Every structure is written in C-alpha cells, then in structure tokens.
Amino acid sequence: MTFRTRLLLLFTVALGASVGLVEWLVTDRTREAFEQLESRRVKALVLQFQKEFERSGREILRAVDGIAGSDAALNIAISPDYAQYYGEAAALAKAHALDVLELVAADGTIVSSAEWPARFGYREDWLANGQWTGHEAFLRSAELPDGLALALVAVATVTAGDRKLFVTGGRKLDQEFLSSLGLPAGMRVLLYGSREAQFLPADLIGGPAGNLRPLIEQVQKQRTEATTVIGRGAEAETFHALPLAGPEHNLPAVLLVGSSRKELVELEASLRRIGLLMAASGIIVGLALGWWATARVTRPVRALAQSAGRVARGDWGTTVDSVSGDEIGQLARAFNRMTRELVDQRERLVQAERVAAWRELARRLAHELKNPLFPLQITVENMQRARERYPEQFDEVFREGAATLLAELANLKQIIARFSDFAKMPAPQVEPVQLNRLAQENLKLFDAQFAKAGIQARAELDPKLPVVQADPEQMARVLRNLILNAIDAMPQGGVLTVLTAVVGTGARLEVSDTGQGLTPEECERLFTPYYTTKMHGTGLGLAIVQSVVSDHKGRISVESQKGRGTTFRIELG
Amino acid sequence: MRPGGSAGQVGQAIRRPGAQANTLANALRHLLALLLALCALAATRPHYGGTLRVEVRESVETADPPPAPAGFSIAQWEAGHRAVYTADENAPGGRPFLDGIEILMGRPLREQSIDLELGRADLVQLGPNELRRPGVRKTWSSRPIRVVALVFAARVQEAAREALALAVDRAAIHNVLLQRQGEISGALVPHWLSGYAFLFPAAADIARARWLVSLLPTAARSLSLAAEDRDLAGRIALNARDAGLSISLTIMAGNADVRLIELRIGSSDPARALAEVAAALGQPRPQGTHEGAPPHLGQPSPQGVPEGAPPRADSPDALFAAERALLEGYRVAPLFHLPDVYGVGPRVRGGPGITPLGQWQFDNLWLESGRP
Numbered sequence: 001m002t003f004r005t006r007l008l009l010l011f012t013v014a015l016g017a018s019v020g021l022v023e024w025l026v027t028d029r030t031r032e033a034f035e036q037l038e039s040r041r042v043k044a045l046v047l048q049f050q051k052e053f054e055r056s057g058r059e060i061l062r063a064v065d066g067i068a069g070s071d072a073a074l075n076i077a078i079s080p081d082y083a084q085y086y087g088e089a090a091a092l093a094k095a096h097a098l099d100v101l102e103l104v105a106a107d108g109t110i111v112s113s114a115e116w117p118a119r120f121g122y123r124e125d126w127l128a129n130g131q132w133t134g135h136e137a138f139l140r141s142a143e144l145p146d147g148l149a150l151a152l153v154a155v156a157t158v159t160a161g162d163r164k165l166f167v168t169g170g171r172k173l174d175q176e177f178l179s180s181l182g183l184p185a186g187m188r189v190l191l192y193g194s195r196e197a198q199f200l201p202a203d204l205i206g207g208p209a210g211n212l213r214p215l216i217e218q219v220q221k222q223r224t225e226a227t228t229v230i231g232r233g234a235e236a237e238t239f240h241a242l243p244l245a246g247p248e249h250n251l252p253a254v255l256l257v258g259s260s261r262k263e264l265v266e267l268e269a270s271l272r273r274i275g276l277l278m279a280a281s282g283i284i285v286g287l288a289l290g291w292w293a294t295a296r297v298t299r300p301v302r303a304l305a306q307s308a309g310r311v312a313r314g315d316w317g318t319t320v321d322s323v324s325g326d327e328i329g330q331l332a333r334a335f336n337r338m339t340r341e342l343v344d345q346r347e348r349l350v351q352a353e354r355v356a357a358w359r360e361l362a363r364r365l366a367h368e369l370k371n372p373l374f375p376l377q378i379t380v381e382n383m384q385r386a387r388e389r390y391p392e393q394f395d396e397v398f399r400e401g402a403a404t405l406l407a408e409l410a411n412l413k414q415i416i417a418r419f420s421d422f423a424k425m426p427a428p429q430v431e432p433v434q435l436n437r438l439a440q441e442n443l444k445l446f447d448a449q450f451a452k453a454g455i456q457a458r459a460e461l462d463p464k465l466p467v468v469q470a471d472p473e474q475m476a477r478v479l480r481n482l483i484l485n486a487i488d489a490m491p492q493g494g495v496l497t498v499l500t501a502v503v504g505t506g507a508r509l510e511v512s513d514t515g516q517g518l519t520p521e522e523c524e525r526l527f528t529p530y531y532t533t534k535m536h537g538t539g540l541g542l543a544i545v546q547s548v549v550s551d552h553k554g555r556i557s558v559e560s561q562k563g564r565g566t567t568f569r570i571e572l573g
Numbered sequence: 574m575r576p577g578g579s580a581g582q583v584g585q586a587i588r589r590p591g592a593q594a595n596t597l598a599n600a601l602r603h604l605l606a607l608l609l610a611l612c613a614l615a616a617t618r619p620h621y622g623g624t625l626r627v628e629v630r631e632s633v634e635t636a637d638p639p640p641a642p643a644g645f646s647i648a649q650w651e652a653g654h655r656a657v658y659t660a661d662e663n664a665p666g667g668r669p670f671l672d673g674i675e676i677l678m679g680r681p682l683r684e685q686s687i688d689l690e691l692g693r694a695d696l697v698q699l700g701p702n703e704l705r706r707p708g709v710r711k712t713w714s715s716r717p718i719r720v721v722a723l724v725f726a727a728r729v730q731e732a733a734r735e736a737l738a739l740a741v742d743r744a745a746i747h748n749v750l751l752q753r754q755g756e757i758s759g760a761l762v763p764h765w766l767s768g769y770a771f772l773f774p775a776a777a778d779i780a781r782a783r784w785l786v787s788l789l790p791t792a793a794r795s796l797s798l799a800a801e802d803r804d805l806a807g808r809i810a811l812n813a814r815d816a817g818l819s820i821s822l823t824i825m826a827g828n829a830d831v832r833l834i835e836l837r838i839g840s841s842d843p844a845r846a847l848a849e850v851a852a853a854l855g856q857p858r859p860q861g862t863h864e865g866a867p868p869h870l871g872q873p874s875p876q877g878v879p880e881g882a883p884p885r886a887d888s889p890d891a892l893f894a895a896e897r898a899l900l901e902g903y904r905v906a907p908l909f910h911l912p913d914v915y916g917v918g919p920r921v922r923g924g925p926g927i928t929p930l931g932q933w934q935f936d937n938l939w940l941e942s943g944r945p
Contacts, residue, residue, distance in 0.1 A: 118804065118810070
C-alpha cells in the first residue's frame with residue numbers, strides 16, 4: 001500500500017468517524033431532549049387526569065349528596081316497604097346524570113339499582129360496614145349485567161330517625177371519560193380496572209392490551225409507578241403506569257399514559273438519513289480533497305524518492321524542484337544540497353585520487369626507472385674511467401659495460417610494456433567457462449614455484465559449480481595474479497588454497513594463503529593501481545584483477561588477519 | 574236508605590192539619606231529606622248512554638275483530654289499533670246501559686295509567702308498577718289466572734333445567750317486581766282452582782342449583798332466555814348467575830334455550846285448565862283431563878270453558894298426579910300466578926266489569942256522564 005493510499009484511507013476514515021461521532025452526538029442529544037419533553041408531557045397529562053378525576057369526584061359527590069338530601073330519598077328511607085322503590089334509582093341516576101346509582105338499606109340490602117335493576121335484594125356489605133362521613137369520591141368496580149366496570153363513586157347517607165339509607169352513585173370511567181382529557185397528539189391514556197388478581201385484557205379501557213400485561217402486573221405487584229417501551233420502530237410507545245389506589249388500600253385501577261415514539265423514530269431516521277447523506281458527501285468531498293492533498297504532499301516525496309533512486313544508480317547530479325516552503329520543500333532543498341555536496345566531494349575525491357594516482361605513478365616510475373638507470377650510470381662511468389685510466393682494459397670493460405647496458409635497457413622496456421598493458425585492458429570476450437578446470441590448469445603452471453618456495457597448493461573445488469559466462473583469458477590472468485600474490489605473501493612457505501563454491505545461481509572463487517596477512521588500511525588500498533606492499537612489482541596486479549572482475553559484473557573482496565593469511569573472494573553471476 | 578220509606582213520612586206530616594211549628598219544621602227537614610234522597614237516587618241510578626273507553630296492551634293484528642263483549646256488537650275495526658263496539662238493542666239480557674265501547678290496543682301500561690289519570694280512558698290494564706300511581710283509585714282484579722313459567726327447549730340438559738328452576742328467587746321477584754300481585758307457585762294450575770298447588774315446591778335452593786351446574790359441561794352452562802318482560806328476565810339471569818349458569822337475553826324466542834311465557838287459564842274447571850295449559854305448552858294431554866282448545870295467550874278469553882263439555886271423571890289426586898307428571902323433568906318451571914288488574918276511571922259505575930277468570934263483563938256498567 002502506497003503512502004498516498006494510506007494517507008487517503010486515513011483521511012477517509014477520520015472523516016467518516018467524525019461524521020459518525022457528530023451523528024451519534026446529535027441523535028443522543030435529540031433522544032435525551034425528546035425524552036425530557038415526553039416526561040414533561042406525561043406529567044402534565046397525569047396532572048390533568050388527576051384534576052379531571054378530582055373535578056368529576058366533586059361533581060359526583062355533589063350529585064350523590066343531592067340525591068341523599070332529596071325528598072325521594074327521605075321517603076324511601078322512612079318507608080316501611082322498600083319494594084315499591086326498586087325502580088327509583090334509575091330515575092334518580094338519570095336526573096343527576098350518574099351512570100351508577102344504588103339505594104342501599106342500612107343492612108346492606110340493595111333497594112334499587114340503576115345500573116343493574118335486577119340486583120334488588122342483593123347485598124352490598126362494604127357499604128353497611130363502612131364509615132362514610134366526609135368521604136370523597138373514590139374508584140370502585142361497579143357490577144353491571146355485562147360485567148364489572150370501573151367507576152368513580154361517592155357515598156352519602158340518608159338518616160331519618162333510626163332508619164338509614166345509603167346512596168352510592170358515580171360515573172363509569174370509560175372511553176368517554178378518557179376522551180374528555182383532551183390528549184395531545186401522539187399520546188393516549190388507558191385505564192386498567194383490576195377486577196381480578198390476574199391480568200384480563202377485557203379490563204383495559206381505551207385500547208387493545210397489546211403487550212401491556214407485564215407492565216400492569218408489575219405495577220399491581222409493586223404498587224409503584226413504572227415505565228416501559230412497548231413495540232418496535234415507529235409503532236413503539238413509551239408507557240408510564242401509575243397505580244390508582246382505592247379507599248380500602250386496594251388497587252382498583254392502573255392508569256397508563258402512552259406516548260408514541262413515532263416522532264422520535266422518524267426524527268432519528270431523518271437525522272440518520274441526513275447523517276448518511278453528510279457522511280457520503282463528506283467522504284466524496286474528502287476523497288477528492290484527500291486525493292488532491294495527498295497528491296500535493298506525495299508528489300515531492302515521490303520526486304525525492306525517484307531522485308534518490310537516480311542517485312543510487314550513479315546519477316549524482318540529480319536534483320528535485322523545491323517550490324514550497326514547507327517541510328517537504330526543506331527536504332527537497334536538503335536533498336539538492338546533499339547531491340550537490342556529493343558531486344563536489346566526488347569530484348574532489350576523484351581529483352585527489354587522480355593526483356594521488358599520478359603521484360604514485362610518478363613515484364613508481366621513478367622507483368622502477370631509477371633501478372635500471374643507476375647501473376646504466378655506473379656502467380657508463382666505469383667505461384669512461386677505464387678509457388681514461390686503463391686504456392688497455394677498455395675493451396674488456398666496454399664489452400662488459402655494453403652487456404650490462406643492454407640488459408638494463410631490456411629491463412626498462414619490460415617496465416614500460418607492463419604499464420602499456422594496464423592502459424590497454426581490452427573488453428572481455430565472454431563464453432561459458434568452467435572455473436574448476438581453469439583453477440586446476442593454472443595451479444599446475446605454478447607447481448615448480450610451489451616446490452621451490454615450499455608451498456603446499458590445495459584445490460577445494462565444488463563439483464556442482466555452474467558454468468559461468470566469462471572471458472577465459474582474463475579470468476586466467478586474474479587467477480594467476482592472485483596465485484602470484486599468494487606465493488609472494490608466503491616467502492617462508494605455507495598453504496595456498498583455491499576454493500570454488502556455488503552461490504545462488506552463480507559461483508564463488510577464493511584464493512587463500514597462510515602468509516603474514518594485511519592490515520585493514522592495507523586492505524582498503526589494496527586494489528589501488530600502483531599500490532604494492534612488496535619490494536618489487538608495479539602495483540598493477542590487483543588493480544588489473546579488480547578491473548577484470550568489474551568488467552564481468554562481478555564482485556571482489558579481501559579478508560585478511562594479520563599473521564594468519566589473506567583470502568581473496570570473487571563472486572560471478 | 575230506602576227511598577220508599579222517606580216519602581211516606583213526608584205524606585203523613587202534610588195530612589195532619591194544625592200541626593205545630595215543630596212538626597212543620599220536622600216535615601220540612603224530612604222533605605229536604607227526601608229531596609236529597611231523590612237526588613242521590615238519581616245519581617246512583619244506572620244511566621244509558623256514553624262510550625266506555627278501554628285501553629289494552631295487547632294488539633290484535635287479525636283481520637277479524639276479537640269477539641264482542643256480551644251485549645255489544647262490532648261497529649269499527651282497525652286491526653291492531655282500535656275496535657269500536659256498539660250496544661246491541663236486542664241483546665238477550667236487555668240492552669246494555671253503555672252506548673258503546675271503544676278499545677285502543679297496543680298501549681303501553683305506563684301510558685294507559687297516564688291516560689287514566691288524565692281522564693282520557695275509563696278502563697286500563699295495570700301492571701305491578703302502575704298499581705301505586707296516584708291516579709289509580711279504583712281497581713278491578715281477577716283471580717290469579719295468568720301462569721308465568723319458564724319453558725325449556727328439548728336440547729337443554731335436565732340438570733340445567735332443574736338448576737335454573739331452583740335458582741330463581743320467586744319471593745324476591747314477587748315482592749318487588751310483581752309488587753306482591755298474584756302468588757308464588759310451582760304448579761301450573763292456580764291453587765284457588767286446584768287446591769293442591771302448594772304441594773309443588775317453589776322455594777329457591779341455590780346450593781342444589783350450584784351442585785347441579787357443577788355436573789354440567791362448561792358449554793351446557795350457557796343458556797339463552799327469551800322474554801318480553803325484561804325486568805323479570807334480568808332478575809332470573811342474575812339468579813342463574815349465582816348458580817353458575819350464564820344467561821343471555823334474546824328476543825328470538827324460536828331459537829332460545831329458555832322462554833319466559835305467560836299462559837292464561839281459560840276455564841274454571843281445573844282438569845280442563847290443566848289440559849289447556851298442557852296443550853299450550855305442546856305437552857301431551859295429562860291423563861284424566863278433558864281435551865280443550867288452547868287459550869289465547871295474553872288476551873282475555875271471552876269464551877271460557879265450553880259449558881257443553883263432558884263432565885269430569887277425575888279426582889284431585891288424579892289431577893295432582895297428572896300435573897306432577899307434566900312437570901317432571903323440568904320441561905316447564907312454573908313461577909307465578911298473576912291476576913288481571915284493571916284501573917277503573919271515576920265515571921265508571923256498576924261492575925265489577927271483569928269475571929274471576931278475567932273476562933270482560935260490560936253489560937251492567939254505566940257511565941256517570943251518560944244520558945239520564
């Protein structure tokens with residue numbers, strides 16, 4: 001993965017994460033605000049219900065007191081025969097707009113029932129056993145022909161001498177009552193009349209039971225408010241359930257205030273859509289911006305990388321454009337500065353090397369030429385002296401002197417031929433070469449010298465060595481140079497080893513001796529032309545070896561330890 | 574006061590000359606008394622003329638009018654609404670005092686009593702609730718001749734039938750809904766007619782009823798009840814609920830499991846009455862009873878028992894056995910025997926205008942405002 005791709009990916013992820021975080025924060029805050037609002041609405045509705053409840057209670061109490069204070073009730077109370085009044089409650093209930101009304105004798109026997117006329121003669125013991133002075137309206141399950149109904153009722157007592165008549169009346173808490181609450185949109189109120197210990201869906205006023213059973217049973221059991229969410233998605237509702245206590249510390253009803261979560265769900269969906277749209281837009285814009293930005297950032301980096309590659313390939317004069325003033329621009333300028341300094345240093349180094357090489361060449365030439373020149377000078381001076389002082393011996397001296405002069409001149413020619421050879425190193429003519437055979441043939445050439453110098457020659461040749469592409473003449477010259485070096489390094493005798501081995505797809509050739517070895521400084525300068533550690537020689541041998549190996553795209557290295565010998569290692573592809 | 578006696582005393586006082594002032598005064602007093610007596614005689618003496626306005630709850634929808642009361646003949650007939658009868662000048666017992674009778678049909682009991690209060694009717698039927706209305710000052714009542722009973726469909730299990738019969742609290746219904754009219758009974762034939770009706774139990778036994786219901790499968794514990802009297806049906810349903818039965822009220826009598834019916838006793842002969850009731854219930858004629866025509870339900874039966882029917886050969890024991898056999902299995906559960914009760918307007922004189930069997934008898938009635 002490229003730096004630009006990574007940068008782009010990072011940019012996109014950061015952008016997406018930012019949008020997601022903002023979306024989450026907005027949604028969370030919205031939900032929190034909605035739930036606070038809903039809580040306030042529920043409280044307001046509960047308060048409204050309680051007020052309506054109290055207002056209805058006062059109305060009912062007033063109506064029941066009115067009935068109890070009427071002549072009709074008094075007549076019934078003092079009548080010796082209640083039978084004729086069994087239909088009285090219905091008329092009184094109608095006149096006072098009550099849904100339920102019962103006239104009950106002092107012993108609890110129903111004299112007349114408006115809601116269920118047939119119940120005359122049945123008993124309402126709870127009335128006879130209770131104290132009803134100063135009592136307010138309360139919730140109670142009223143018995144109707146088609147079942148129990150939750151009603152808000154009040155009780156009044158008619159007393160005439162020793163006779164007493166209870167008047168209990170009220171209104172049903174039905175759908176009509178709940179509708180009168182004036183609910184805000186999205187809210188509804190349900191009332192559960194607890195007729196039985198177990199949940200009965202039919203006792204729920206105001207709507208279908210749905211999944212309200214656990215909530216109602218929880219409130220019935222704990223007698224405390226509870227809240228839960230019923231349903232899923234846009235159909236979900238938050239229900240707050242409140243216990244409504246009766247006069248006998250019972251729980252005749254549970255008030256359920258439902259608040260639809262549709263608005264919240266729709267709001268959340270809308271926010272989600274907007275968030276997704278923003279995220280998508282942001283990602284697209286971000287990608288475009290990221291593409292542009294990363295291109296802007298990575299272009300100089302890529303140029304730097306390409307320039308560095310060119311430098312690595314030897315193009316030391318490479319430079320990059322540095323128009324920006326940022327860190328990348330500073331880096332580019334530093335790179336340009338570095339390459340310039342490298343070029344300068346290289347030129348200086350080459351120049352210094354060249355100067356050093358000329359100096360070494362001059363020293364070597366002087367040294368090489370001085371040796372034959374001195375005998376020449378001595379021979380000429382001897383011949384002059386003999387002619388002046390010993391004319392009789394001049395001929396003999398001349399003869400000997402001429403022979404010496406010719407020998408030294410031949411020596412000078414040989415020295416010049418060597419320098420000429422180094423200068424005229426030809427390009428290699430490559431062909432398949434078996435290094436093992438080449439090593440054996442060249443070792444054999446030096447058998448006489450090995451014997452004379454007391455050197456034991458060894459050949460450790462890998463039979464699996466592949467055939468390499470090389471110039472056999474030049475490689476033979478390399479091998480001979482290395483063997484001569486090794487012989488020179490062991491004047492007291494030793495072991496010379498020629499080793500071949502497989503390296504990857506190529507071959508390795510090593511020539512080792514057990515001579516005095518070299519110092520690290522000597523190793524560094526070993527391949528410099530005209531450098532030698534020996535008293536004789538031109539210092540061109542190893543320079544020629546390195547030149548040949550280099551022309552064959554190979555690599556040569558030296559490994560040496562002082563006093564333990566030296567190993568030259570050549571690797572060819 | 575005898576009118577003839579007073580006139581003789583006044584004549585003696587006039588024939589004695591030289592009578593003292595006291596005697597004259599006494600004579601004047603006697604004269605005044607005579608005048609008052611004559612006035613009273615004139616006031617109570619039957620008058621001819623006037624139309625008796627009668628209202629009834631029943632509505633006869635037939636093309637032919639109901640048979641005319643004795644001494645009258647039909648003059649106008651509006652089926653289901655109104656019938657007018659005029660006095661028959663050639664009636665066997667002499668012309669009735671009334672010129673005619675106008676009968677309005679299909680009038681609710683409450684409206685009838687209001688019409689009576691307002692003087693718009695002279696004779697109206699009274700239900701239990703109307704008896705205590707302030708406008709009702711005078712009533713005529715028959716003997717308890719209407720049988721109120723529960724009749725079960727054949728598909729209803731016997732245990733359910735017995736349970737419902739035992740669950741009904743007849744006493745409470747009699748005291749309150751019927752305002753103590755008529756009598757509680759477990760028999761079909763009224764006690765005043767048979768003399769043995771008390772032998773049929775009529776008391777509620779809710780414990781046994783519950784036990785019987787407990788033997789029933791759940792499906793058999795729900796029954797439908799068809800009844801015209803919704804109050805009575807409602808109370809029966811309430812009693813049934815106490816026993817564990819579920820009663821639903823319906824107006825479809827044909828499909829109902831139980832029907833609350835009212836049968837009219839049309840004969841003063843208990844055997845014939847039992848036979849008529851059995852026939853009306855669709856039961857086989859009890860052994861030892863006469864065969865007779867079924868009575869009209871809810872409608873006064875002017876015919877009564879055919880006088881030419883064969884003489885009875887049954888004893889009270891046989892009749893009791895026959896009725897007991899009829900009631901065995903609780904196909905029918907008698908509840909009450911009710912009288913026909915009429916409210917009579919203040920201008921109606923003579924009477925009573927109904928017989929013990931509830932038949933109209935208007936030929937000896939007259940109206941206070943009729944022709945002198």
